[in-house]
Amino acid sequence: MTATFLTRSLFLKWLAAIYLVAFLSLYMQIPGLFGANGVLPAQSQLLSHPSVASAWARPTLLWLRGYVGLDTSHAMEAASLLGVVLSLLAVVTEWGRVKVVLGALLVLYGSLVQVGQAFLYYQWDSLLLETGLLAVVLAPWLPSGGRQRPSDSVGLWLVRWLLFRQVFSTGAMKLLSKCPSWWSLTALDVHFQSQCMPTPLAAVAHALPPIVLRLATVFSLAAELGGPFLFFSPVRRLRLAGFYLQVFLQLMVFATGSFGFHSLLVLTLCLSLLDDDWLTGRKPQGGLSGGWLESILSGAVLLSLLAATIGLFQIRLQDGGIATDIGFSPEEFGEFIHFAVPASILLGAASFLLTAADAITTAVLDSAGGCCRRMNSALNTTVTVLVAAAVFTCSLVPYTTLDAPTHRTLPEPLRDVFAETVQPLHVFGSYGLFKQMTGVKGRPEVVLQGATKLDGPWNDIEFRYKPGQLDYMPPFVAPHQPRLDWQMWMAALGDYHANPWLTSLAYRILTGQKEVVSLLDTARYPFTFKPPKYIRGMRYTYTYGAGDQQSWWQRSKTGEEYLPVFSAEHKPLLDYLKQLNVIGLPKETTDNPTLIGLLDAIRATLDQWEARNLVWSVLLALWLVRVVTGRVMGSGL
Incomplete structure (x- = not known):
């Protein structure tokens, strides 16, 4: 073991x-x-x-x-x-x-x-x-x-399965969404500018040549769709190759965008691909670890994956440069997912059974202790295996949502029990970040503005971290996640009717609630001594500026008023907030x-x-x- x-x-x-x-x-x-x-x-x-x-x-x-x-x-x-x-x-x-x-x-x-x-x-x-x-x-x-402990390998296998689901689902959802930016391989032309909270390095990445960004998009898709299948390889070097791919990808995400603790959590899951020999620098012994056989097998598999990537994404020399295009259709990708989801479940089940059998055998044959210790180890390992089997089974319900026909083949009692008993706990998720690229023509931003008179002047209300003032350099924020700034970015993708919390935010600013104002950029807050009498929200389109530190952003009005003018005495606003249980709650x-x-x-x-x-x-x-x-x-x- x-x-x-x-x-x-x-x-x-x-x-x-x-x-x-x-x-x-x-x-x-x-x-x-x-x-x-x-x-x-x-x-x-x-x-x-x-x-x-x-x-x-x-x-x-x-x-x-x-x-x-x-x-x-x-x-x-x-x-x-x-x-x-x-x-x-x-x-x-x-x-x-x-x-x-x-x-x-x-x-x-x-x-x-x-x-x-x-x-x-x-x-x-x-x-x-x-x-x-x-x-x-x-x-x-x-x-x-x-x-x-023999049961350690079973628990780490569950972590590896979660890593597989998270990474593969993220890659699959990008193409299943049929987002034009992903299918044209131009997603990263947009992403570094349109993501919620870019870092200063995002502006650098955004300025890279288009072919570099297209190849980076190909790498992202290949690492998320092909790389996860290396996680369950019996060949140690292939597992490590999968580890290095994901670590590099997450470090790039962390460097260019502030996504809370997400990248750190994925990197933590990646630890399940390692072993103590790697951590301590010792040379591994036994099995397919080391030697010419492992080198040949791992080299052959990695070269095959590289060749498949070149072929499927049609990477080629053209007009003195490099060109790339997706060489398959959405329908063909759907057929791949229809095959890959059940195949990955079978691969995972086989890997789990081998891991469980090895753990139980090791526990029973443990020669390091007496009879009582072996019995205790065997019992603990068996219980862990049974719990792990239940966790694996539950995880199939959200995972198979990638492919509706596979999802329907799951036993109906399993789906019903999951929906009624497990889902309310939020301990199993279906994952898929960045499945739709937003802000293709510039990032949409909602800028709240306050005024003491209805005819103005209107002053921008700045947030701590999200883009606002044009000369404000995007900060490094992660692993902290400013959740109000995040919600403002999401609100800009729709309208205020779909984001009822925004009317509550407006009301709290109008009434000068210091707890809420403290979430804003208090150093640049224009209403320090007296809250605004009126508030509104304007929609802008932001793009990166000329590249100097005097102008990180440039913006233009879209001609739309996002949030109508409200005052703290506006009766329809007050009635709406009462319906939302934002105001008028009983005193605790x-x-x-x-x-x-x-x-x-x-x-x-x-x-x-x-x-x-x-x-x-x-x-x-x-x-x-x-x-x-x-x-x-x-x-x-």
């Missing part, structure tokens, strides 16, 4: 660090997003009387907030801070990387997602929950003291002044930090601690 103790430990440690980022980033935004005077008060999701039925329909620990004397916002803060503490424990100690702690992290984050509404419905939130579930399966009950009672006082004191301290800087500082501090103590990856993980 391949050594996996260090791989397991590193995976759980990285996941704990991502939990830390997720909880801390969200904590800094709770009052403005979910407080009683926030954009979408979380209390509105918990108005029914706590009962078994309501808890099952919306499973969250926040139903218990009244029993500890907290209102919803303070309960969310307490859950987030507890998540931060447990995440820190899991990063720095092996006692924190056990089932109980990781299970608590899963429940805490899942509880927040349940009431997060539009601001917590991102794919990486679901991906974090699913990864967290697999971590609970993988983690030991108690610290294993550096011992290899609290009877725990000690805990509330402690939470308020922590809030007052941490609010002095910008959220992005706080997240980076905590991660940097953890890294420095590990360097100082000599516990970096190469010397103890």
Whole structure:
């Protein structure tokens, strides 16, 4: 059996660090997003009387907030801070990387997602929950003291299967969507400018020659559609090739765009492709690891994949340069998906059975301990295998949505149980980022404007991170995710009727709610002393500027008014917000002044930090601690 103790430990440690980022980033935004005077008060999701039925329909620990004397916002803060503490424990100690702690992290984050509404419905939130579930399966009950466990390989196999689903689904959805930009291989001509929050390097990438961007698009599609099948190869070098492909792709995504903790989470999943020999630099022994046979097999497979990529994307020399086009039709790609989805399930099932059989055999024949230890190891491994089989089976329901005929072949009871019991937990997702390229003719942006008089002047209301002022350099934001900035980008893709939270944001600005205003760029906020009397939203088209630092962007009006003029006394607005349960909610009672006082004191301290800087500082501090103590990856993980 391949050594996996260090791989397991590193995976759980990285996941704990991502939990830390997720909880801390969200904590800094709770009052403005979910407080009683926030954009979408979380209390509105918990108005029914706590009962078994309501808890099952919306499973969250926040139903218990009244029993500890907290209102919803303070309960969310307490859950987030507890998540931060447990995440820190899991990063720095092996006692924190056990089932109980990781299970608590899963429940805490899942509880927040349940009431997060539009601001917590991102794919990486679901991906974090699913990864967290697999971590609970993988983690030991108690610290294993550096011992290899047969069940580790089964848990890491589940992580590898999730990585396969995430990567392959992302690539498949791009072409299944029939987006013209993907099918013409011009998606990256648009992406670096139109993505939600580009970094300064995105402008550099956007200026690359068109053929470079087309070849990069081909690489992206090939790495996501062909690369995942290397994950289950018995040849170690092929698994490592799949690892390097995904690491390079995610590093490029991270460098050019701020997608919260998504890229870091995918990189963490990629650890399942490694083994302890790779982590420690030892030469692998046995099987197909090393030697001329592995070199021949891996070389043949990789050359075949390269040849297939060149042929399918018609990469050729033309007119003294390189040209490329997709050499297959949408119908032919649909036929490929119809074959690939069931084939990948069979491949995954076969790989799982071999992994499970090897783990159980190793547990039974373990010669390192006595009879009792072998029985305990065999029992633990068998239970892990059964749980992993159930998780694998459940994952087929969202995965097969890629191909409707395959989805319909799943047993109807399985689909019904998943829809009624599993889906409300949000622990299994169907993935597919960037399936449609937006902003082909420039990125759409909604610019909120406020005024003290109806006839103006109208002043732009700037956000912290999203494009606004033309001379504002796009910042590096990840792994922090400013969720209001993200929602503003998504709102620009439609109209305000499809984004009812935006009217709530406008009302909170009109009434000067400091919790909400703190989510904006307070350094450039034009209404510091008195809130605006009127607010509106204008739609603009943004494109990169001339390339100098004096003008990062240029913009033009589309001629459309996105959000009509509102005032805080506008009766239709007030009636609408009451229907949305944004205003007029019953006042929550609290009877725990000690805990509330402690939470308020922590809030007052941490609010002095910008959220992005706080997240980076905590991660940097953890890294420095590990360097100082000599516990970096190469010397103890």
